[in-house]
Amino acid sequence: MTVSTNSPRGSYWITTFGCQMNKADSERMAGILESMGYSQGHGEHSADLVLYNTCTIRDNAEQKVYSYLGRQAQRKRENPHLTLVVAGCVAQQEGESLLRRVPELDLVMGPQHANRLDVLLAQVEAGQQVVATEEHHILEDITTARRDSSVCGWVNVIYGCNERCTYCVVPSVRGQEQSRLPEAIKLEMEGLAAQGFKEITLLGQNIDAYGRDLPGITPEGRRSHTLTDLLHQVHDVEGIERIRFATSHPRYFTDRLIDACADLPKVCEHFHIPFQSGDDELLRAMARGYTVDRYRRIIERIRSRMPEASISADAIVAFPGESDAQYRRTLALIEEIGFDLVNTAAYSPRPNTPAATWPNQLTEAVKVERLQEINALVEQTAKARSARYAGRSVEVLAEGVNPKDSSQLMGRTRTNRLTFFPIAKADGSSHKAGDLVTVTIDQVRPFSLSGKLG
Known part of the structure; x- marks a missing residue:
């Protein structure tokens, strides 16, 4: 305390x-x-x-x-x-x-x-x-955070991770999954709303696992605490205009969750769902627990319910034993799906992970070459996705002044595109951080947009 x-x-x-x-x-x-x-x-x-x-x-x-x-x-x-x-x-x-x-x-x-x-x-x-560094039960968070933003806030909903991906050190350093009670999460969100926060991102290392360590079964025989249930429970917090969540795991991403996101107006049309590789054999070696087809079906379901949704992801290149053909399948998946953003990384052996001990490590030269190529493709794909905003009016939540141009505010669309626009209104007054602003896009870049008011 x-x-x-x-x-x-x-x-x-x-x-x-x-x-x-x-x-x-x-x-x-x-x-x-x-x-x-x-x-x-x-x-x-x-x-x-x-x-x-x-x-x-x-x-x-x-x-x-x-x-x-x-x-x-x-x-x-x-x-x-x-x-x-x-x-x-x-x-x-x-x-x-x-x-x-x-x-x-x-x-x-x-x-x-x-x-x-x-x-x-x-x-x-x-x-x-x-x-x-001993294993410690994370008691309900009664600390008062010093928030870096006065508009957008993080709210932890589950700590730790029970997955055993062969490349990942997170479970050994962040411990077992521990879900917070929905009542405590909602209370924290109400406190943030009272301070003027407009957007909340619910956080978890594997957020789709939320609630599986909490007791309770519904009459229908499913767990009574899931991320889907949580979204319904916190959706009516007065003052909060937008809700996001991260990071998702394809193994646990359900149609029921997609339907909730489509049906709940405050949940933004933006999903961050790492796929890591476009090759099934590598996914098995990574112990990810899904196939490429399973991942495709998730994206298809999202886009059938929310055609405007943006999809971001993570991908690893040069995983131990990755052949050129397997790597090319990752590139092909990026082109096929058309991601708004992909965070990429060359595989890095981490202590106490199975993959670090495997003999089929790839050279640094291969890692650099593949990372450069995939990054060029990611930028090309992002640019193509950004083009759809040209000439359109979008809702932007103003987060603060553009540090490179004091005449502009910056914020994000519901689909998480960083957007710059004028502070000054036609009547001489000004927009401020926390305002929801309609912006007509007149400049598109791979990872950001600019526009005029109205």
Whole structure:
């Protein structure tokens, strides 16, 4: 539980690596620090407490953390009063070995301990060097996050992951699935609505698994807590105009969920559903639990119910043993489906994952070549998808001023396209963050749009 204090403790700086879950964790940890009396600093090289919330999904993200830590360790040797914290997935993965590598660290804490930051820092202030990576039940989140946006907010609905994809380190660093109760989720959303938030993204590492660890069976014999049920339960929160969710898993994505998204007006027509590979043999090697045809049927069902829906995804190239023909099937699937966005990555061996030990690893040269080719295709496909907006009027939720042009606001369409438009209205007044604005698109780019008012 966070204990409030009015005593100033200096400044803090949080650097966040990785996924939306990490960003949400960082917001909560910032809220805890401010309730303890810290204030947000002006940079990591002047703050009194520096926290790195880390990602281990790929090796380059992990190595970047060590580079940052090297500079902070030097600061710590010159200023022993500096508090140095590593949180997140690298902390969970490395544990005490991080202290051996960077003995200047004060606190190493895994993702399950984000809500206990105040308790752990109290141990640091008592003179301890703390490692918190043990399995921990995530108690209902009673912290107050320091939100980076005043319009769009993250709400965690399920922590952890029970999947065992052969390339993925997430289950070993984020722990077993733990679903929050729907009443608590709705209460948090009502609190955000009262603060003026307009859009909520429900978050989970595998959000379609929501509720399967909660008790209850309906008279029809299905689980009484599912993501579909949750969407119905939170849809009527007054003040919230838009609802999104991420990240989905094709194995658990149901027709019932698609129907709910089509029927509930606040749920945005945007789906992020990773496919990872366009080849069934590779999907089996990845232990993904679905086929390419199964994935196609999901997309077909979405587009039959919501023709305007945007589809984004994740894909891995150069997975161990991936032949050129298998790689080409991934390219073919991208062309066939016409994704609005695909996040791509070359396979990176991760500790304690089966695929990392396989002998059929591909060379770095192959990884670079395939990644460059697939990225070019993704941009081409995204450009083709963006073209459909030209000349159309779309609803944009204004999120803030364009940092590159102070005469413009920026926000997102319901389909999640970043859009820029003028602040000034014809009558001389101005739009502001939080406004829902009708924009007529006159410029299209692969990953963003621009338009005029009306």
